[in-house]
Amino acid sequence: MLHAGDSDRLDVAIERLSLPQGFGVHRQILGDIGFSVAPGEVAALVGPSGCGKTTLLRALAGLVPVQEGYVRLPKDGRLGFVFQEPRLLPWRDVETNVRLAAPQATSSELETIFAALGLSEYRRDFPASLSLGLARRVAIARAFAIEPDVLLLDEPFVSLDAALALRLRQELLALIEARCVTSLIVTHNLEEAIALADRVLILSSRPARLIAEVPIPLPRIERTNTEIAFIRAEVVSRLSLE
Amino acid sequence: MNYVLRIASLLLLLGLWQFGSAHFGPRLLPTPLSVLAAIAEQARSGALVLNLAATLARVAASFILAMSFGAVIGVLMGRHPSFDRIADSWVVILLNLPALVIIVLAYVWVGLNEVAAIGAVALNKLPNAIVTVREGARALNSELDEVAQVFRMPARVRLRHVLLPQLAPYIAAAARSGLSLVWKIVLVVELMGRSNGVGFEIGVAFQLFDIRLLLAYAIPFVIVMLAIETFLVQPFERHVARWRFRPA
Numbered sequence: 001m002l003h004a005g006d007s008d009r010l011d012v013a014i015e016r017l018s019l020p021q022g023f024g025v026h027r028q029i030l031g032d033i034g035f036s037v038a039p040g041e042v043a044a045l046v047g048p049s050g051c052g053k054t055t056l057l058r059a060l061a062g063l064v065p066v067q068e069g070y071v072r073l074p075k076d077g078r079l080g081f082v083f084q085e086p087r088l089l090p091w092r093d094v095e096t097n098v099r100l101a102a103p104q105a106t107s108s109e110l111e112t113i114f115a116a117l118g119l120s121e122y123r124r125d126f127p128a129s130l131s132l133g134l135a136r137r138v139a140i141a142r143a144f145a146i147e148p149d150v151l152l153l154d155e156p157f158v159s160l161d162a163a164l165a166l167r168l169r170q171e172l173l174a175l176i177e178a179r180c181v182t183s184l185i186v187t188h189n190l191e192e193a194i195a196l197a198d199r200v201l202i203l204s205s206r207p208a209r210l211i212a213e214v215p216i217p218l219p220r221i222e223r224t225n226t227e228i229a230f231i232r233a234e235v236v237s238r239l240s241l242e
Numbered sequence: 243m244n245y246v247l248r249i250a251s252l253l254l255l256l257g258l259w260q261f262g263s264a265h266f267g268p269r270l271l272p273t274p275l276s277v278l279a280a281i282a283e284q285a286r287s288g289a290l291v292l293n294l295a296a297t298l299a300r301v302a303a304s305f306i307l308a309m310s311f312g313a314v315i316g317v318l319m320g321r322h323p324s325f326d327r328i329a330d331s332w333v334v335i336l337l338n339l340p341a342l343v344i345i346v347l348a349y350v351w352v353g354l355n356e357v358a359a360i361g362a363v364a365l366n367k368l369p370n371a372i373v374t375v376r377e378g379a380r381a382l383n384s385e386l387d388e389v390a391q392v393f394r395m396p397a398r399v400r401l402r403h404v405l406l407p408q409l410a411p412y413i414a415a416a417a418r419s420g421l422s423l424v425w426k427i428v429l430v431v432e433l434m435g436r437s438n439g440v441g442f443e444i445g446v447a448f449q450l451f452d453i454r455l456l457l458a459y460a461i462p463f464v465i466v467m468l469a470i471e472t473f474l475v476q477p478f479e480r481h482v483a484r485w486r487f488r489p490a
Contacts, residue, residue: 089386142393
Protein backbone atom coordinates (compact mmCIF):
# COMPACT_ATOMS: atom_id res chain seq x y z
CA MET A 1 0.00 0.00 0.00
CA LEU A 2 1.07 3.57 -0.66
CA HIS A 3 0.18 6.11 1.99
CA ALA A 4 0.57 9.84 1.89
CA GLY A 5 1.71 9.76 5.48
CA ASP A 6 1.00 12.27 8.18
CA SER A 7 4.65 12.55 9.21
CA ASP A 8 7.40 14.27 7.28
CA ARG A 9 9.48 11.10 7.05
CA LEU A 10 9.69 8.57 4.30
CA ASP A 11 8.74 5.22 5.80
CA VAL A 12 9.18 1.79 4.29
CA ALA A 13 7.76 -1.32 5.98
CA ILE A 14 7.45 -3.93 3.25
CA GLU A 15 6.84 -7.55 4.13
CA ARG A 16 6.18 -8.85 0.63
CA LEU A 17 6.08 -7.38 -2.86
CA SER A 18 5.49 -9.70 -5.82
CA LEU A 19 5.25 -8.88 -9.50
CA PRO A 20 3.53 -10.84 -12.29
CA GLN A 21 6.02 -12.67 -14.49
CA GLY A 22 3.52 -13.73 -17.17
CA PHE A 23 1.34 -16.83 -17.52
CA GLY A 24 -0.28 -16.03 -14.15
CA VAL A 25 2.99 -16.60 -12.27
CA HIS A 26 4.00 -14.09 -9.59
CA ARG A 27 7.54 -13.80 -8.32
CA GLN A 28 8.43 -12.28 -4.98
CA ILE A 29 10.82 -9.36 -5.52
CA LEU A 30 10.99 -7.76 -2.08
CA GLY A 31 10.85 -9.39 1.35
CA ASP A 32 11.43 -7.92 4.75
CA ILE A 33 12.47 -4.28 4.30
CA GLY A 34 11.89 -1.61 6.92
CA PHE A 35 13.56 1.80 7.25
CA SER A 36 12.79 5.50 7.52
CA VAL A 37 14.46 8.49 5.94
CA ALA A 38 14.27 11.81 7.82
CA PRO A 39 13.73 15.18 6.11
CA GLY A 40 16.96 16.35 4.52
CA GLU A 41 18.56 12.94 4.97
CA VAL A 42 20.12 11.10 2.05
CA ALA A 43 19.96 7.31 2.11
CA ALA A 44 21.81 5.23 -0.47
CA LEU A 45 20.45 1.87 -1.46
CA VAL A 46 23.01 -0.71 -2.54
CA GLY A 47 22.76 -4.40 -3.25
CA PRO A 48 23.52 -7.08 -5.81
CA SER A 49 22.47 -6.39 -9.37
CA GLY A 50 18.84 -7.37 -10.01
CA CYS A 51 17.97 -7.61 -6.31
CA GLY A 52 14.97 -5.27 -6.52
CA LYS A 53 16.35 -1.81 -5.75
CA THR A 54 14.53 -0.24 -8.70
CA THR A 55 11.30 -2.04 -7.72
CA LEU A 56 11.59 -0.54 -4.24
CA LEU A 57 11.85 2.97 -5.73
CA ARG A 58 8.90 2.22 -8.02
CA ALA A 59 6.85 1.08 -5.02
CA LEU A 60 7.68 4.35 -3.25
CA ALA A 61 6.51 6.27 -6.32
CA GLY A 62 3.25 4.30 -6.36
CA LEU A 63 4.06 2.58 -9.66
CA VAL A 64 3.83 -0.95 -8.27
CA PRO A 65 1.62 -2.16 -5.40
CA VAL A 66 2.95 -3.59 -2.14
CA GLN A 67 0.99 -6.73 -1.22
CA GLU A 68 1.97 -6.89 2.44
CA GLY A 69 3.24 -3.90 4.36
CA TYR A 70 3.34 -0.30 3.24
CA VAL A 71 5.43 2.57 1.96
CA ARG A 72 4.69 6.06 3.16
CA LEU A 73 5.80 9.35 1.66
CA PRO A 74 5.91 12.60 3.65
CA LYS A 75 2.55 14.36 3.86
CA ASP A 76 1.84 16.58 0.82
CA GLY A 77 5.36 15.89 -0.37
CA ARG A 78 6.27 16.71 -3.94
CA LEU A 79 8.00 13.75 -5.52
CA GLY A 80 10.93 14.04 -7.91
CA PHE A 81 12.02 10.87 -9.67
CA VAL A 82 15.08 10.30 -11.83
CA PHE A 83 14.48 7.04 -13.67
CA GLN A 84 17.28 4.74 -14.73
CA GLU A 85 16.58 5.75 -18.36
CA PRO A 86 16.00 9.43 -19.16
CA ARG A 87 12.35 8.84 -20.22
CA LEU A 88 11.88 12.17 -21.98
CA LEU A 89 8.95 12.90 -24.29
CA PRO A 90 10.66 12.58 -27.68
CA TRP A 91 8.19 14.94 -29.39
CA ARG A 92 8.80 17.84 -26.99
CA ASP A 93 11.97 19.90 -26.75
CA VAL A 94 14.19 19.93 -23.68
CA GLU A 95 12.59 22.97 -22.06
CA THR A 96 9.03 21.72 -22.63
CA ASN A 97 9.94 18.35 -21.15
CA VAL A 98 10.98 20.11 -17.96
CA ARG A 99 8.12 22.62 -17.98
CA LEU A 100 5.46 19.94 -18.31
CA ALA A 101 6.69 18.30 -15.11
CA ALA A 102 7.22 21.62 -13.33
CA PRO A 103 4.62 24.12 -14.61
CA GLN A 104 5.12 26.32 -11.53
CA ALA A 105 8.83 26.90 -12.24
CA THR A 106 9.65 30.44 -13.38
CA SER A 107 11.88 31.13 -16.38
CA SER A 108 14.70 32.34 -14.16
CA GLU A 109 14.48 29.21 -11.98
CA LEU A 110 14.66 27.05 -15.08
CA GLU A 111 17.55 29.11 -16.41
CA THR A 112 19.46 28.54 -13.16
CA ILE A 113 18.87 24.77 -13.32
CA PHE A 114 19.76 24.55 -17.02
CA ALA A 115 22.93 26.57 -16.42
CA ALA A 116 23.93 24.39 -13.47
CA LEU A 117 23.48 21.24 -15.56
CA GLY A 118 25.13 22.68 -18.67
CA LEU A 119 21.90 22.52 -20.66
CA SER A 120 21.34 26.19 -21.57
CA GLU A 121 22.29 25.76 -25.21
CA TYR A 122 20.12 22.67 -25.62
CA ARG A 123 16.79 24.11 -24.44
CA ARG A 124 15.22 24.01 -27.90
CA ASP A 125 16.67 20.63 -28.90
CA PHE A 126 14.57 17.49 -29.20
CA PRO A 127 15.66 14.46 -27.13
CA ALA A 128 16.54 12.44 -30.26
CA SER A 129 19.39 14.85 -30.97
CA LEU A 130 20.89 14.57 -27.47
CA SER A 131 23.54 12.14 -26.30
CA LEU A 132 22.57 9.77 -23.48
CA GLY A 133 24.59 11.86 -21.02
CA LEU A 134 22.75 15.04 -22.02
CA ALA A 135 19.38 13.28 -21.88
CA ARG A 136 20.20 12.09 -18.35
CA ARG A 137 20.97 15.67 -17.38
CA VAL A 138 17.57 16.75 -18.70
CA ALA A 139 15.92 14.04 -16.60
CA ILE A 140 17.81 15.34 -13.56
CA ALA A 141 16.78 18.92 -14.42
CA ARG A 142 13.15 17.77 -14.59
CA ALA A 143 13.34 16.25 -11.12
CA PHE A 144 15.10 19.33 -9.70
CA ALA A 145 12.70 21.80 -11.34
CA ILE A 146 9.67 20.61 -9.42
CA GLU A 147 11.46 21.58 -6.19
CA PRO A 148 10.81 18.16 -4.66
CA ASP A 149 10.35 17.31 -1.02
CA VAL A 150 11.25 13.72 -1.78
CA LEU A 151 13.77 12.76 -4.40
CA LEU A 152 14.13 9.19 -5.69
CA LEU A 153 17.13 8.63 -7.92
CA ASP A 154 17.81 5.41 -9.77
CA GLU A 155 21.48 5.39 -10.76
CA PRO A 156 21.28 8.98 -11.95
CA PHE A 157 24.94 9.59 -12.72
CA VAL A 158 25.81 6.40 -14.54
CA SER A 159 27.36 6.92 -18.02
CA LEU A 160 28.33 10.52 -17.24
CA ASP A 161 31.96 11.59 -17.31
CA ALA A 162 33.64 11.77 -13.90
CA ALA A 163 33.93 15.58 -13.81
CA LEU A 164 30.29 16.10 -14.74
CA ALA A 165 29.13 13.41 -12.31
CA LEU A 166 31.07 15.16 -9.54
CA ARG A 167 29.51 18.53 -10.44
CA LEU A 168 26.02 17.01 -10.55
CA ARG A 169 26.55 15.39 -7.15
CA GLN A 170 27.45 18.82 -5.76
CA GLU A 171 24.33 20.31 -7.39
CA LEU A 172 22.24 17.53 -5.93
CA LEU A 173 23.65 18.07 -2.44
CA ALA A 174 23.09 21.84 -2.71
CA LEU A 175 19.44 21.21 -3.63
CA ILE A 176 18.99 18.66 -0.85
CA GLU A 177 20.48 20.97 1.76
CA ALA A 178 18.67 24.09 0.53
CA ARG A 179 15.24 22.48 0.47
CA CYS A 180 15.70 19.81 3.13
CA VAL A 181 14.86 17.17 0.53
CA THR A 182 14.38 13.59 1.71
CA SER A 183 16.40 11.51 -0.74
CA LEU A 184 16.84 7.89 -1.62
CA ILE A 185 19.46 7.07 -4.21
CA VAL A 186 20.08 3.70 -5.85
CA THR A 187 23.63 3.23 -6.99
CA HIS A 188 26.20 0.57 -7.74
CA ASN A 189 29.00 3.03 -7.18
CA LEU A 190 29.96 2.66 -3.51
CA GLU A 191 32.20 5.75 -3.54
CA GLU A 192 29.25 7.74 -4.84
CA ALA A 193 26.97 6.26 -2.18
CA ILE A 194 29.42 7.12 0.59
CA ALA A 195 30.14 10.61 -0.77
CA LEU A 196 26.44 11.49 -1.00
CA ALA A 197 24.63 9.61 1.72
CA ASP A 198 24.12 9.93 5.44
CA ARG A 199 23.34 6.24 5.59
CA VAL A 200 23.93 3.25 3.31
CA LEU A 201 21.16 0.63 3.22
CA ILE A 202 22.31 -2.79 2.04
CA LEU A 203 19.89 -5.17 0.41
CA SER A 204 20.29 -8.92 -0.06
CA SER A 205 19.81 -10.75 -3.34
CA ARG A 206 16.27 -11.44 -4.50
CA PRO A 207 13.84 -11.47 -2.78
CA ALA A 208 15.54 -8.43 -1.31
CA ARG A 209 15.72 -8.01 2.46
CA LEU A 210 17.40 -5.21 4.33
CA ILE A 211 20.51 -6.90 5.69
CA ALA A 212 22.39 -3.94 7.13
CA GLU A 213 22.43 -0.19 7.63
CA VAL A 214 25.77 1.56 7.67
CA PRO A 215 25.48 5.07 9.11
CA ILE A 216 27.98 7.71 7.99
CA PRO A 217 28.11 10.10 10.93
CA LEU A 218 30.73 12.50 9.51
CA PRO A 219 29.52 15.59 7.67
CA ARG A 220 30.14 15.21 3.94
CA ILE A 221 32.75 17.92 3.81
CA GLU A 222 34.85 16.17 6.45
CA ARG A 223 34.92 12.80 4.75
CA THR A 224 38.50 12.08 3.81
CA ASN A 225 39.67 9.39 1.44
CA THR A 226 40.76 7.27 4.39
CA GLU A 227 37.34 7.40 6.00
CA ILE A 228 35.60 6.76 2.72
CA ALA A 229 37.85 3.71 2.17
CA PHE A 230 37.08 2.49 5.70
CA ILE A 231 33.30 2.80 5.20
CA ARG A 232 33.59 1.24 1.77
CA ALA A 233 35.39 -1.77 3.23
CA GLU A 234 32.62 -2.17 5.80
CA VAL A 235 29.88 -2.01 3.11
CA VAL A 236 31.76 -4.49 0.93
CA SER A 237 32.19 -6.90 3.83
CA ARG A 238 28.45 -6.73 4.60
CA LEU A 239 27.63 -7.28 0.93
CA SER A 240 30.02 -10.23 0.64
CA LEU A 241 28.58 -11.84 3.78
CA GLU A 242 25.30 -12.13 1.91
CA MET B 243 14.81 17.09 -61.79
CA ASN B 244 11.89 15.72 -59.77
CA TYR B 245 9.52 18.27 -61.29
CA VAL B 246 10.75 17.53 -64.80
CA LEU B 247 10.03 13.83 -64.31
CA ARG B 248 6.58 14.56 -62.87
CA ILE B 249 5.68 16.88 -65.74
CA ALA B 250 7.04 14.40 -68.29
CA SER B 251 4.93 11.65 -66.70
CA LEU B 252 1.83 13.86 -66.83
CA LEU B 253 2.48 14.74 -70.47
CA LEU B 254 2.86 11.04 -71.27
CA LEU B 255 -0.53 10.35 -69.67
CA LEU B 256 -2.13 13.13 -71.72
CA GLY B 257 -0.46 11.76 -74.87
CA LEU B 258 -1.81 8.26 -74.16
CA TRP B 259 -5.25 9.74 -73.52
CA GLN B 260 -5.16 11.65 -76.83
CA PHE B 261 -4.00 8.51 -78.61
CA GLY B 262 -6.71 6.42 -76.93
CA SER B 263 -9.33 8.98 -77.94
CA ALA B 264 -8.21 8.77 -81.58
CA HIS B 265 -8.21 4.99 -81.37
CA PHE B 266 -11.55 4.36 -79.60
CA GLY B 267 -13.41 7.41 -80.89
CA PRO B 268 -14.52 10.57 -78.99
CA ARG B 269 -17.81 9.01 -77.89
CA LEU B 270 -16.06 6.32 -75.82
CA LEU B 271 -13.09 8.47 -74.82
CA PRO B 272 -13.37 12.23 -75.53
CA THR B 273 -10.13 14.14 -76.14
CA PRO B 274 -8.47 16.02 -73.28
CA LEU B 275 -9.32 19.34 -74.90
CA SER B 276 -13.04 18.57 -75.26
CA VAL B 277 -13.14 17.45 -71.58
CA LEU B 278 -11.42 20.71 -70.66
CA ALA B 279 -14.10 22.59 -72.61
CA ALA B 280 -16.83 20.64 -70.76
CA ILE B 281 -15.20 21.51 -67.42
CA ALA B 282 -15.18 25.20 -68.42
CA GLU B 283 -18.82 24.94 -69.47
CA GLN B 284 -19.87 23.40 -66.15
CA ALA B 285 -17.78 25.93 -64.25
CA ARG B 286 -19.38 28.87 -66.12
CA SER B 287 -22.88 27.65 -65.33
CA GLY B 288 -21.94 27.33 -61.64
CA ALA B 289 -22.99 23.67 -61.55
CA LEU B 290 -19.45 22.39 -61.13
CA VAL B 291 -18.74 24.48 -58.02
CA LEU B 292 -22.15 23.68 -56.47
CA ASN B 293 -21.77 19.94 -57.02
CA LEU B 294 -18.14 19.89 -55.89
CA ALA B 295 -19.08 21.86 -52.76
CA ALA B 296 -21.98 19.49 -51.97
CA THR B 297 -19.72 16.45 -52.31
CA LEU B 298 -16.87 18.00 -50.33
CA ALA B 299 -19.28 18.94 -47.53
CA ARG B 300 -20.44 15.30 -47.35
CA VAL B 301 -16.83 14.07 -47.44
CA ALA B 302 -15.87 16.46 -44.62
CA ALA B 303 -18.88 15.63 -42.44
CA SER B 304 -18.58 11.87 -42.74
CA PHE B 305 -14.77 11.98 -42.41
CA ILE B 306 -14.91 14.05 -39.21
CA LEU B 307 -17.64 11.81 -37.75
CA ALA B 308 -15.79 8.59 -38.57
CA MET B 309 -12.41 9.86 -37.35
CA SER B 310 -13.77 11.30 -34.08
CA PHE B 311 -15.76 8.22 -33.10
CA GLY B 312 -13.08 5.92 -34.52
CA ALA B 313 -10.31 7.58 -32.47
CA VAL B 314 -12.28 7.47 -29.19
CA ILE B 315 -13.49 3.88 -29.66
CA GLY B 316 -10.04 2.78 -30.90
CA VAL B 317 -8.29 4.23 -27.83
CA LEU B 318 -10.85 2.63 -25.49
CA MET B 319 -10.45 -0.74 -27.20
CA GLY B 320 -6.66 -0.51 -27.21
CA ARG B 321 -6.49 0.45 -23.53
CA HIS B 322 -9.23 -1.77 -22.05
CA PRO B 323 -9.03 -5.45 -23.03
CA SER B 324 -12.53 -6.19 -21.69
CA PHE B 325 -14.06 -3.46 -23.88
CA ASP B 326 -11.97 -4.75 -26.77
CA ARG B 327 -13.43 -8.24 -26.34
CA ILE B 328 -16.97 -6.84 -26.30
CA ALA B 329 -16.60 -4.51 -29.28
CA ASP B 330 -14.21 -6.54 -31.42
CA SER B 331 -16.92 -8.72 -33.04
CA TRP B 332 -18.90 -5.61 -33.96
CA VAL B 333 -15.84 -4.07 -35.58
CA VAL B 334 -15.13 -7.27 -37.53
CA ILE B 335 -18.75 -7.37 -38.77
CA LEU B 336 -18.59 -3.70 -39.83
CA LEU B 337 -15.22 -4.25 -41.53
CA ASN B 338 -16.63 -7.07 -43.62
CA LEU B 339 -20.07 -5.65 -44.33
CA PRO B 340 -20.11 -4.48 -47.97
CA ALA B 341 -20.37 -0.69 -48.33
CA LEU B 342 -23.37 -1.15 -50.59
CA VAL B 343 -25.33 -3.04 -47.91
CA ILE B 344 -24.80 -0.25 -45.37
CA ILE B 345 -25.79 2.41 -47.93
CA VAL B 346 -28.98 0.60 -49.03
CA LEU B 347 -30.00 -0.17 -45.43
CA ALA B 348 -29.35 3.45 -44.40
CA TYR B 349 -31.55 4.78 -47.22
CA VAL B 350 -34.29 2.24 -46.48
CA TRP B 351 -34.29 2.69 -42.71
CA VAL B 352 -33.53 6.42 -42.40
CA GLY B 353 -34.83 7.73 -45.73
CA LEU B 354 -33.31 9.38 -48.77
CA ASN B 355 -31.75 12.27 -46.85
CA GLU B 356 -28.41 13.77 -45.80
CA VAL B 357 -28.40 12.03 -42.41
CA ALA B 358 -28.63 8.63 -44.07
CA ALA B 359 -26.03 9.53 -46.72
CA ILE B 360 -23.43 10.95 -44.32
CA GLY B 361 -24.16 8.32 -41.67
CA ALA B 362 -23.70 5.48 -44.17
CA VAL B 363 -20.34 6.84 -45.36
CA ALA B 364 -19.13 7.42 -41.79
CA LEU B 365 -20.18 3.91 -40.79
CA ASN B 366 -18.20 2.49 -43.70
CA LYS B 367 -15.07 4.32 -42.64
CA LEU B 368 -15.54 3.86 -38.87
CA PRO B 369 -14.14 0.29 -38.41
CA ASN B 370 -11.05 1.18 -40.43
CA ALA B 371 -10.32 4.16 -38.14
CA ILE B 372 -11.02 2.09 -35.02
CA VAL B 373 -8.63 -0.70 -36.02
CA THR B 374 -5.78 1.68 -36.91
CA VAL B 375 -6.09 3.81 -33.77
CA ARG B 376 -6.50 0.68 -31.62
CA GLU B 377 -3.08 -0.50 -32.80
CA GLY B 378 -1.68 2.88 -31.75
CA ALA B 379 -3.31 2.62 -28.32
CA ARG B 380 -1.91 -0.89 -27.86
CA ALA B 381 1.59 0.38 -28.68
CA LEU B 382 1.50 3.22 -26.12
CA ASN B 383 4.69 3.57 -24.11
CA SER B 384 3.91 2.68 -20.49
CA GLU B 385 7.21 4.22 -19.34
CA LEU B 386 6.02 7.66 -20.42
CA ASP B 387 2.71 7.04 -18.66
CA GLU B 388 4.71 6.41 -15.49
CA VAL B 389 6.55 9.71 -15.95
CA ALA B 390 3.19 11.50 -16.25
CA GLN B 391 1.94 9.68 -13.17
CA VAL B 392 5.01 10.36 -11.02
CA PHE B 393 5.11 14.04 -11.95
CA ARG B 394 1.34 14.29 -11.43
CA MET B 395 0.59 15.77 -14.82
CA PRO B 396 -3.08 16.82 -15.14
CA ALA B 397 -5.32 14.81 -17.50
CA ARG B 398 -5.35 17.45 -20.24
CA VAL B 399 -1.53 17.67 -20.21
CA ARG B 400 -1.31 13.87 -20.45
CA LEU B 401 -3.77 13.87 -23.34
CA ARG B 402 -2.03 16.62 -25.28
CA HIS B 403 1.62 15.90 -24.59
CA VAL B 404 1.79 12.17 -23.80
CA LEU B 405 -1.15 10.37 -25.43
CA LEU B 406 -1.93 12.28 -28.64
CA PRO B 407 1.67 12.58 -29.91
CA GLN B 408 1.98 8.79 -29.61
CA LEU B 409 -1.30 8.27 -31.45
CA ALA B 410 -0.64 10.96 -34.08
CA PRO B 411 1.11 8.68 -36.63
CA TYR B 412 -1.77 6.21 -36.37
CA ILE B 413 -4.40 8.96 -36.62
CA ALA B 414 -2.54 10.38 -39.64
CA ALA B 415 -2.45 6.93 -41.28
CA ALA B 416 -6.17 6.44 -40.58
CA ALA B 417 -6.90 9.92 -41.95
CA ARG B 418 -4.96 9.28 -45.12
CA SER B 419 -6.50 5.93 -45.95
CA GLY B 420 -9.84 7.17 -44.65
CA LEU B 421 -9.99 10.19 -46.90
CA SER B 422 -9.53 8.13 -50.05
CA LEU B 423 -12.12 5.61 -48.85
CA VAL B 424 -14.64 8.26 -47.82
CA TRP B 425 -14.64 10.23 -51.06
CA LYS B 426 -15.08 7.09 -53.12
CA ILE B 427 -18.06 5.96 -51.03
CA VAL B 428 -19.57 9.46 -51.01
CA LEU B 429 -19.84 9.28 -54.81
CA VAL B 430 -21.71 5.96 -54.57
CA VAL B 431 -24.05 7.37 -51.93
CA GLU B 432 -24.77 10.39 -54.14
CA LEU B 433 -25.32 8.22 -57.18
CA MET B 434 -27.85 6.12 -55.32
CA GLY B 435 -29.83 8.60 -53.32
CA ARG B 436 -28.98 12.30 -53.63
CA SER B 437 -30.00 14.94 -56.14
CA ASN B 438 -26.71 16.83 -56.29
CA GLY B 439 -22.99 16.24 -55.92
CA VAL B 440 -20.33 14.78 -58.17
CA GLY B 441 -21.71 11.25 -57.75
CA PHE B 442 -25.18 12.36 -58.83
CA GLU B 443 -23.77 14.11 -61.94
CA ILE B 444 -21.73 11.02 -62.81
CA GLY B 445 -24.93 8.98 -62.53
CA VAL B 446 -26.68 11.36 -64.93
CA ALA B 447 -23.75 11.19 -67.34
CA PHE B 448 -23.89 7.38 -67.19
CA GLN B 449 -27.60 7.34 -68.03
CA LEU B 450 -27.01 9.70 -70.96
CA PHE B 451 -23.81 7.85 -71.91
CA ASP B 452 -22.07 11.22 -71.78
CA ILE B 453 -18.42 10.30 -71.03
CA ARG B 454 -17.40 13.92 -71.59
CA LEU B 455 -19.65 15.10 -68.71
CA LEU B 456 -18.54 12.18 -66.56
CA LEU B 457 -14.87 13.12 -66.95
CA ALA B 458 -15.69 16.82 -66.54
CA TYR B 459 -16.82 16.02 -62.98
CA ALA B 460 -14.42 13.20 -62.15
CA ILE B 461 -11.21 15.02 -63.04
CA PRO B 462 -11.73 18.28 -61.07
CA PHE B 463 -12.84 16.21 -58.10
CA VAL B 464 -9.72 14.04 -58.21
CA ILE B 465 -7.63 17.23 -58.45
CA VAL B 466 -9.35 18.69 -55.38
CA MET B 467 -8.77 15.51 -53.38
CA LEU B 468 -5.13 15.38 -54.51
CA ALA B 469 -4.72 18.99 -53.37
CA ILE B 470 -6.21 18.14 -49.97
CA GLU B 471 -3.85 15.17 -49.67
CA THR B 472 -0.81 17.23 -50.73
CA PHE B 473 -1.51 20.49 -48.91
CA LEU B 474 -3.33 19.29 -45.78
CA VAL B 475 -2.81 15.61 -45.00
CA GLN B 476 0.89 15.29 -45.91
CA PRO B 477 1.97 18.51 -44.13
CA PHE B 478 0.03 17.32 -41.05
CA GLU B 479 1.88 13.99 -41.18
CA ARG B 480 5.21 15.79 -41.49
CA HIS B 481 4.30 18.12 -38.62
CA VAL B 482 3.42 15.33 -36.18
CA ALA B 483 6.58 13.41 -37.09
CA ARG B 484 8.98 16.38 -37.14
CA TRP B 485 10.75 15.31 -33.94
CA ARG B 486 11.82 12.04 -35.60
CA PHE B 487 13.94 13.66 -38.26
CA ARG B 488 16.36 15.59 -36.11
CA PRO B 489 19.96 14.50 -36.63
CA ALA B 490 21.32 12.48 -33.73
